[in-house]
Amino acid sequence: MNTSNITRRHFFQDCxxxxxxIALASLLAESAYGSSKSPNVAASPHSQPKAKxxxxxxxxxxxxxxxxxxxxxxxxxxxxxxIPPSIIGGQRYAFIRPDAAVLGPRFxxxxxxxxxxxxxxxxxxLATVVDDIAIIKSCxxxxxxxxxxxxFMNTGFSQPGRxxxxxxxxxxxxxxxxxxxxxxxxxxxxxISGGAACWGSGFLPSIYSGTRFxxxxxxxxxxxxxxxxxxxxxxxxxxxINAMNHRRLKLDGDSETATRIANYEMAYRLQSSAPELMDLxxxxxxxxxxYGCDPKVPSFARACLLARRMVERGVRFINIYNEGWDAHSDxxxxxxxxxxxxxxxxAALIKDLxxxxxxxxxxxxxxxxxxxxxxxxxSVSLGRSMxxxxxxxxxxxxxxxxxxxxxxxxxxTDDMGFNIIEDEVHVPDLQATILHCLGIDHxxxxxxxxxxxxxxxxxxxxxxxxxILA
Amino acid sequence: xxxxxxYPPQPASVTxxxxxxxxxxxxxxxxxxxxxSLYTFTKRxxxxxxxxxxDAPTGESCLARRDxxxxxxxxxxxxxxxxxxEAAQAMAKQVITESQSDDERLTNIFxxxxxxxxxxxxxxxxxxxxxxxxxxxxxxxxxxxxxxxAALNLDEAITHP
Numbered sequence: 001m002n003t004s005n006i007t008r009r010h011f012f013q014d015c016x017x018x019x020x021x022i023a024l025a026s027l028l029a030e031s032a033y034g035s036s037k038s039p040n041v042a043a044s045p046h047s048q049p050k051a052k053x054x055x056x057x058x059x060x061x062x063x064x065x066x067x068x069x070x071x072x073x074x075x076x077x078x079x080x081x082x083i084p085p086s087i088i089g090g091q092r093y094a095f096i097r098p099d100a101a102v103l104g105p106r107f108x109x110x111x112x113x114x115x116x117x118x119x120x121x122x123x124x125x126l127a128t129v130v131d132d133i134a135i136i137k138s139c140x141x142x143x144x145x146x147x148x149x150x151x152f153m154n155t156g157f158s159q160p161g162r163x164x165x166x167x168x169x170x171x172x173x174x175x176x177x178x179x180x181x182x183x184x185x186x187x188x189x190x191x192i193s194g195g196a197a198c199w200g201s202g203f204l205p206s207i208y209s210g211t212r213f214x215x216x217x218x219x220x221x222x223x224x225x226x227x228x229x230x231x232x233x234x235x236x237x238x239x240x241i242n243a244m245n246h247r248r249l250k251l252d253g254d255s256e257t258a259t260r261i262a263n264y265e266m267a268y269r270l271q272s273s274a275p276e277l278m279d280l281x282x283x284x285x286x287x288x289x290x291y292g293c294d295p296k297v298p299s300f301a302r303a304c305l306l307a308r309r310m311v312e313r314g315v316r317f318i319n320i321y322n323e324g325w326d327a328h329s330d331x332x333x334x335x336x337x338x339x340x341x342x343x344x345x346x347a348a349l350i351k352d353l354x355x356x357x358x359x360x361x362x363x364x365x366x367x368x369x370x371x372x373x374x375x376x377x378x379s380v381s382l383g384r385s386m387x388x389x390x391x392x393x394x395x396x397x398x399x400x401x402x403x404x405x406x407x408x409x410x411x412x413t414d415d416m417g418f419n420i421i422e423d424e425v426h427v428p429d430l431q432a433t434i435l436h437c438l439g440i441d442h443x444x445x446x447x448x449x450x451x452x453x454x455x456x457x458x459x460x461x462x463x464x465x466x467x468i469l470a
Numbered sequence: 471x472x473x474x475x476x477y478p479p480q481p482a483s484v485t486x487x488x489x490x491x492x493x494x495x496x497x498x499x500x501x502x503x504x505x506x507s508l509y510t511f512t513k514r515x516x517x518x519x520x521x522x523x524x525d526a527p528t529g530e531s532c533l534a535r536r537d538x539x540x541x542x543x544x545x546x547x548x549x550x551x552x553x554x555x556e557a558a559q560a561m562a563k564q565v566i567t568e569s570q571s572d573d574e575r576l577t578n579i580f581x582x583x584x585x586x587x588x589x590x591x592x593x594x595x596x597x598x599x600x601x602x603x604x605x606x607x608x609x610x611x612x613x614x615x616x617x618x619x620a621a622l623n624l625d626e627a628i629t630h631p
Binding site for chain 2: 147160161187193195200203209217218220225228237244264267323
C-alpha cells in the first residue's frame with residue numbers, strides 16, 4: 001500500500017468503515033474460491049476428517065422407503081384393512097384419511113452381498129455395491145410438505161433463509177479448487193419445491209451460496225464470452241481492466257480492489273475450466289456405460305459423472321437433485337420410473353469413486369425429504385389410485401464413502417412401517433453425521449446473526465449416528 | 471406500483487430448470503426492457519439470476535443490512551451478460567455520435583463510467599487496447615462497444631463513486 005498518495009477524501013470514503021471490513025473482505029474472497037484457508041474455525045478441523053468432499057443425491061419428492069429399503073411383508077397380509085388407530089395416533093394427512101387401508105409393498109425384496117442387506121428388486125445396481133453402503137431405515141423429519149421438508153433437510157430449519165449444508169461446509173472448510181466454485185448444485189428432474197432456499201447461504205456471506213450448473217446454455221450463467229467478442233479480445237479486456245484496477249489499487253490500497261482483480265482472473269479461468277469439466281470426451285466407453293450416460297444429453301447419470309469430475313477438481317459440496325418421487329398415485333410405476341433414472345448411476349458413482357481410490361475421502365448421501373405412508377392413497381375425484389401419501393414419521397436413506405461403514409443397516413420401524421422403534425435418526429442427526437465425517441463438530445460450527453450464534457443443527461440436542469461410522 | 475412485473479434479459483435456463491412451476495422468461499420489449507429492477511419479476515424458487523449474484527435479499531427473512539460481496543460470478547455477469555453487453559453497445563452508439571476523434575471518444579467513455587476525466591496514463595492504456603482491437607479487425611460500433619464494455623467493468627465504475 002502506497003500511503004503517500006492517499007487523499008483525505010479516500011481516507012474517509014474508503015477507510016472510514018474500519019479495517020475490519022477490509023480484512024474480512026480479502027479473507028472471504030479467498031475462502032469460497034481458491035484457498036484452503038478459511039476465515040472460520042474449521043481451517044483446522046475439530047477432528048481428523050475422513051471425507052473432504054460430499055455428493056448429496058437429493059431424491060426430491062420423497063421416494064417410497066416401502067418399495068426400496070424397508071421390507072414390510074405384514075403390509076401384504078393386512079392389505080385392504082386399516083391400520084389400528086393406536087399406531088396412527090393423531091396424525092392427519094394431506095390427501096388420505098388416517099383409516100385408509102394398508103397397501104402391501106409392490107416389489108420383492110432379497111438379501112445381497114456379504115452383508116446380506118435387504119433391497120427391493122427395483123435396485124439391482126445398488127445391490128452390487130450394497131457392502132459399501134450404510135442404510136438408515138429410521139430417518140425422521142418434522143416436516144410434512146415438500147418445500148419446508150427439503151429446506152429443513154438442507155438448512156436445519158423449515159422456513160427459507162438459513163444457510164444450507166453446502167454453505168456451512170464451504171464456510172467452515174474453505175475451497176480446494178482454484179478454478180471452480182466450491183459448492184455446486186445440479187438438477188435433472190422437474191422443479192424443486194424448496195427452490196433456491198435449498199442452496200442459499202442465508203445469513204452467511206453470499207459467496208457461500210451454491211452455484212447452479214445448468215443443463216442448457218452455459219453450465220454456469222455467463223461463462224461463455226458473448227457473441228461478437230473473440231477470445232483474444234476477452235483476454236485483452238481482462239488485462240486492461242486489471243491493469244487499470246492495479247493503478248487504482250496503488251493509489252488507495254483498498255483490498256476490495258485487489259479482490260476484484262483476483263475475481264476477474266478467476267472468471268477468466270472459469271471460462272475454460274467449466275467447459276473442460278463438462279467435456280466428457282476424455283471419459284472412456286466403459287465409464288460412460290457404467291453410469292448409463294450419454295455425454296451429450298443432460299441426465300441424472302451425467303450429473304453423477306460430472307460430480308465425480310468435480311470432486312477430482314477440488315469441489316467441496318455437490319447437490320444433485322432428482323425431483324419426481326412424489327407418488328400420490330401408482331407408487332409402483334413411480335418407483336420403477338425413478339429407479340430407472342437413478343439406480344444405475346448412483347451405484348456407478350460408488351464403483352467409480354472406489355476404483356479411483358476416491359471413495360475413502362468422498363461422502364456420498366442418497367435420500368429424500370420424508371417417506372411415504374404404509375396406507376394407500378386413492379381418490380376418484382383426483383384420479384389417484386395405488387399411491388402413497390407423505391410420511392414424516394419414518395423413511396430410509398443411505399450413505400457411503402468417507403467415514404461411513406459399508407454393509408450396515410441401522411434402525412428399524414414397526415411391522416407396519418409406520419413408526420420408528422429402534423435408533424431414531426432425526427434430520428439434525430443426519431446433518432451432524434455429515435459434518436462429523438468432514439471433521440467438523442456440529443456444536444462448534446457457528447455464525448453470529450441477529451445476536452445469536454446459529455448452527456446448522458439448531459438448538460435441540462442431536463447426535464452423530466455412531467453406528468454407521470467406519 | 472407503476473405497472474406489472476417486467477422481464478429483462480436473462481438465460482432461459484434460470485426459470486426452466488429446477489424451478490418449481492416452470493415459467494417461460496419472455497424478455498420484455500420496448501420501455502419494459504429497461505425498467506428499474508424494482509419492477510423485475512421475481513420467482514421465489516428461481517429468483518432473477520443477476521439479483522442473486524449481486525446479493526439482493528431474497529425477502530425470505532428480515533435483513534437489517536445487505537450483504538456486500540465481490541465474487542467471480544459477478545465478474546462473469548458484468549463481462550458477459552446480455553444486459554451489460556447491451557449497455558456497452560448503447561454507450562458505443564452514443565459516443566460515436568457525440569465525439570469524433572479517438573481521444574475524445576475514449577475520454578467520453580471513461581468519464582461516463584467513472585465521472586472523472588482519464589489521467590494521461592489511463593488514456594494511454596485505453597488507446598493501446600483500442601489499437602489491439604483494431605488490429606483484430608474490429609471497427610465501428612463493435613470496436614467502441616468493446617472499449618465501453620471494458621470501462622463499465624472497472625472497479626471504479628462498479629463500486630467507487
